[in-house]
Amino acid sequence: QVQLVESGGGVVQPGRSLRLSCAASGFTFSTYSMHWVRQAPGEGLEWVAAISYDGVNKFYADSVKGRFTFSRDNSRSTLYLQMNSLRAEDTAVYYCAREGCSGGRCFFDYWGQGTLVTVSA
Amino acid sequence: QSVLTQPPSVSGAPGQRVTISCTGSSSNIGAGYDVHWYQHLPGTAPKLLIYANNNRPSGVPDRFSGSKSGTSASLAITGLQTEDEADYHCQSYDSSLSGYVFGAGTKVSVL
Numbered sequence: 001q002v003q004l005v006e007s008g009g010g011v012v013q014p015g016r017s018l019r020l021s022c023a024a025s026g027f028t029f030s031t032y033s034m035h036w037v038r039q040a041p042g043e044g045l046e047w048v049a050a051i052s053y054d055g056v057n058k059f060y061a062d063s064v065k066g067r068f069t070f071s072r073d074n075s076r077s078t079l080y081l082q083m084n085s086l087r088a089e090d091t092a093v094y095y096c097a098r099e100g101c102s103g104g105r106c107f108f109d110y111w112g113q114g115t116l117v118t119v120s121a
Numbered sequence: 122q123s124v125l126t127q128p129p130s131v132s133g134a135p136g137q138r139v140t141i142s143c144t145g146s147s148s149n150i151g152a153g154y155d156v157h158w159y160q161h162l163p164g165t166a167p168k169l170l171i172y173a174n175n176n177r178p179s180g181v182p183d184r185f186s187g188s189k190s191g192t193s194a195s196l197a198i199t200g201l202q203t204e205d206e207a208d209y210h211c212q213s214y215d216s217s218l219s220g221y222v223f224g225a226g227t228k229v230s231v232l
Binding site (some may be wrong): 004035037043044045046047050059061062095097100102103105107108109110111112113114 | 218
């Protein structure tokens, strides 16, 4: 069965860095585009970033562009989100999600349980 | 502020029907982009409930249905059950933002 397990969250001071990981299993990881989505306390879901199946194409929300870097290691079936210059507003639960498609229409078909990032002095 | 607008909460008695609206604009739902719905219980992984406006993944009960018209979409739950208590989020794509957008989520309570 498809499993996505995030790790690396924690408490970090503003301006510092943190790297999240997402370990995937139960499917052919190297053939799927993947995403990060976050949810700040009391807020809705917010898309953060996407990466193509081969890691060549990457897309970011304006709120993280230039600060976050999304990468993947297909040999390890693992995603990474390098988060630099962290701000208080980056505090959220971060989820990795798989992009599934049906008839050319794509959506987030599997999600992990999330890892909490708290940015605080 | 979320790009897609959902009511904060809806409630109903067991067995009743509830609907959740998701209102967007001409750069997302109104531009023809699909709407997808996710069910989310706090502390767990969100679950895909409806994809491409009105399609159910295997395993999702037919009590859940989706529709889309113009700049809005809606999720209906018929025969409401206690296990349906959760947060429900709509999602689409926005061409102005060049990114994926969500609603703020709607909390469904079973009275």
